[in-house]
Amino acid sequence: MDVPGLFSDLFFDYTLRTIALGSAILGIVSGALGSYAVLRKQSLLGDAMSHAALPGIALAFLLTGSKMPLVLIVGAAAAGWVATLFIMSIVNTTRVKYDTALGMVLSVFFGLGLVLLTIIQKRPDATQAGLDKFLFGQAAALLERDVVTMGILGVSAILITMLLWKEFKLLSFDPDFASTLGFPVRILDIILTTLIVIAIVLGLQTVGVVLMSAMIVAPAASARQWTDNLGIMIILSAFFGALAGISGALLSASVPRLPTGPTIVVSVSVIVIVSMLLAPRRGILWRWWRERRQRGRLRLEGILEDLYSLALEHNDPGHAHSLSVLRLMSAGKGGVEKSLEILSERGLVRAVRPGEWALTTAGLEEAEKTMSERSGMSDER
Amino acid sequence: MNREAAITVEDLTVAYGEKPVLWDVDLTVPSGVLMAIIGPNGAGKTTLIKAVLNLVNTAAGQVLIYGESYQKQRRLVGYVPQRGSVDWDFPTNVKDVVMMGRYGALGWLKRPGRQELDMALAALEKVGMSRYAERQISQLSGGQQQRVFLARALVQDALVYLMDEPFQGVDATTERAIVSLLQELRAQGKTVVVVHHDLQTVPEYFDWTALLNVRLIASGPVRDVFTEENLRLTYGGRVSFLRHGEPNGAPEAEKRTGERGI
Numbered sequence: 160m161d162v163p164g165l166f167s168d169l170f171f172d173y174t175l176r177t178i179a180l181g182s183a184i185l186g187i188v189s190g191a192l193g194s195y196a197v198l199r200k201q202s203l204l205g206d207a208m209s210h211a212a213l214p215g216i217a218l219a220f221l222l223t224g225s226k227m228p229l230v231l232i233v234g235a236a237a238a239g240w241v242a243t244l245f246i247m248s249i250v251n252t253t254r255v256k257y258d259t260a261l262g263m264v265l266s267v268f269f270g271l272g273l274v275l276l277t278i279i280q281k282r283p284d285a286t287q288a289g290l291d292k293f294l295f296g297q298a299a300a301l302l303e304r305d306v307v308t309m310g311i312l313g314v315s316a317i318l319i320t321m322l323l324w325k326e327f328k329l330l331s332f333d334p335d336f337a338s339t340l341g342f343p344v345r346i347l348d349i350i351l352t353t354l355i356v357i358a359i360v361l362g363l364q365t366v367g368v369v370l371m372s373a374m375i376v377a378p379a380a381s382a383r384q385w386t387d388n389l390g391i392m393i394i395l396s397a398f399f400g401a402l403a404g405i406s407g408a409l410l411s412a413s414v415p416r417l418p419t420g421p422t423i424v425v426s427v428s429v430i431v432i433v434s435m436l437l438a439p440r441r442g443i444l445w446r447w448w449r450e451r452r453q454r455g456r457l458r459l460e461g462i463l464e465d466l467y468s469l470a471l472e473h474n475d476p477g478h479a480h481s482l483s484v485l486r487l488m489s490a491g492k493g494g495v496e497k498s499l500e501i502l503s504e505r506g507l508v509r510a511v512r513p514g515e516w517a518l519t520t521a522g523l524e525e526a527e528k529t530m531s532e533r534s535g536m537s538d539e540r
Numbered sequence: 541m542n543r544e545a546a547i548t549v550e551d552l553t554v555a556y557g558e559k560p561v562l563w564d565v566d567l568t569v570p571s572g573v574l575m576a577i578i579g580p581n582g583a584g585k586t587t588l589i590k591a592v593l594n595l596v597n598t599a600a601g602q603v604l605i606y607g608e609s610y611q612k613q614r615r616l617v618g619y620v621p622q623r624g625s626v627d628w629d630f631p632t633n634v635k636d637v638v639m640m641g642r643y644g645a646l647g648w649l650k651r652p653g654r655q656e657l658d659m660a661l662a663a664l665e666k667v668g669m670s671r672y673a674e675r676q677i678s679q680l681s682g683g684q685q686q687r688v689f690l691a692r693a694l695v696q697d698a699l700v701y702l703m704d705e706p707f708q709g710v711d712a713t714t715e716r717a718i719v720s721l722l723q724e725l726r727a728q729g730k731t732v733v734v735v736h737h738d739l740q741t742v743p744e745y746f747d748w749t750a751l752l753n754v755r756l757i758a759s760g761p762v763r764d765v766f767t768e769e770n771l772r773l774t775y776g777g778r779v780s781f782l783r784h785g786e787p788n789g790a791p792e793a794e795k796r797t798g799e800r801g802i
Contacts, residue, residue: 268577325651329640333626338621339593340644387676389631
């Protein structure tokens with residue numbers, strides 16, 4: 160693949176620019192709104208809504224005979240909304256749990272969508288061509304007017320989010336408290352859910368109904384790894400979404416027969432994996448490294464303390480003890496020799512004879528310090 | 541005693557499904573008392589508070605705050621929910637959470653500013669948490685979380701405070717600090733209603749109490765209604781600290797506990 164060529168095409172090639180812009184909008188909006196879905200533990204609602212959009216798209220086409228993106232988007236949004244209502248009322252009126260209701264509605268709607276799609280494709284005229292691209296998305300089919308529609312919807316969604324910043328934050332953190340302050344929680348909930356539906360339908364043409372939920376969940380989950388600030392999280396999530404959207408869409412547009420949805424989702428998965436592994440404090444590697452360091456320090460302190468208590472028993476700080484005694488005291492945790500070497504490098508212990516160790520004066524002080532710190536710590540709790 | 545009523549609850553009934561959680565509760569909380577709501581698990585203590593705050597659907601009855609409906613008097617009421625009711629891994633810090641107490645007074649769209657920040661810092665000072673203003677809420681201990689919620693209620697600058705188990709999971713030092721804060725609020729003429737679990741401390745901390753077990757068993761000054769007789773009516777035979785050798789047969793109260801934890 161010609162990477163520099165692709166890069167210059169991004170700015171000068173009309174088709175490629177349209178695709179990149181559309182994917183960027185989709186990534187920004189789904190990344191930003193997805194943050195709320197993730198924080199409110201509604202990640203799976205996105206999955207249900209995007210799958211449920213398929214029958215909406217098919218019905219909109221059957222009723223109007225039009226393939227105008229706006230018409231199909233309205234159909235998708237309406238179906239997504241009906242699905243959400245179904246889920247809510249199943250949970251509220253029956254004993255069926257939330258996840259089960261999600262699964263039922265998702266599969267029923269998606270199945271209905273596939274049936275309708277099959278019926279449409281069996282029709283003799285040619286107008287039906289291309290509806291199936293909504294399954295996995297097709298970035299190459301994006302037109303300028305589609306991008307304009309996406310832009311208007313996306314900017315409106317982001318503007319509303321900024322206006323209702325404080326309200327959405329409170330709603331996501333503590334809805335009961337929001338209600339006691341006089342905010343109409345149910346209406347705010349409806350507005351936020353509607354915005355998430357908009358974010359989903361924006362991506363349907365490019366990513367497709369099957370994988371669109373990944374664009375809601377993955378950028379937000381990645382962004383959460385890197386920051387503890389809601390504002391930064393949303394901006395970062397939007398950026399990750401745009402990054403994945405653009406790279407995935409460009410790849411699929413430049414390689415023939417590569418479906419866009421899966422390619423975008425693979426890109427966003429790379430971001431997720433990197434974030435889960437490498438993020439400071441929350442990342443797996445970071446935590447592993449910190450735990451290891453902690454364990455190492457505890458082991459050194461343990462040996463110092465063992466030597467200290469032995470010295471106390473003999474009433475002689477310089478009393479030397481053999482390796483085997485120390486091994487016994489550390490209860491087979493291993494690494495005793497290695498730890499002793501590290502300690503002697505720091506001048507805290509010395510080998511009196513080969514295999515026999517004693518505390519130095521500095522080691523004595525260090526042992527007393529760590530032991531008093533430890534008892535101080537337990538007081539604070 | 542003929543004081544103005546801060547909270548009046550009339551004929552309040554709440555049911556989840558078929559099962560009544562609160563049954564025909566009539567309760568008057570006089571202005572300026574520090575009141576404990578006590579009762580076994582599943583007695584409806586939390587539900588009572590939530591019903592006053594209009595957070596649960598009531599089957600019957602009404603609630604008045606200083607003689608008017610709660611909708612009208614909302615601004616007079618501060619709320620400290622149970623600590624476990626929110627996700628403490630939410631990406632925000634202590635001072636932001638405390639400022640949320642001002643959101644209602646700010647109204648729609650307006651963002652908190654300097655004034656709200658100052659109020660939040662003052663409230664954090666009051667609960668002994670000034671050092672933690674910038675701290676991530678995920679890094680707080682249980683007692684610190686509780687104090688953050690208290691500070692958030694303080695900036696509401698309310699007349700009536702409803703607190704759901706503010707002593708849950710806090711250490712003895714924090715508990716004493718919270719108690720003296722509550723007593724300070726009462727000294728300012730505010731009314732404080734607390735869902736409380738530790739029967740031993742009721743006479744020491746509170747001057748008013750309500751004993752609840754789906755129905756209201758009794759309410760009034762602690763020295764009048766916090767009696768062995770009323771406690772037995774509320775808890776069945778399970779109150780062992782008052783007298784040993786009590787028959788341990790209180791299946792009614794236990795059964796309720798099993799179905800709906802608090």
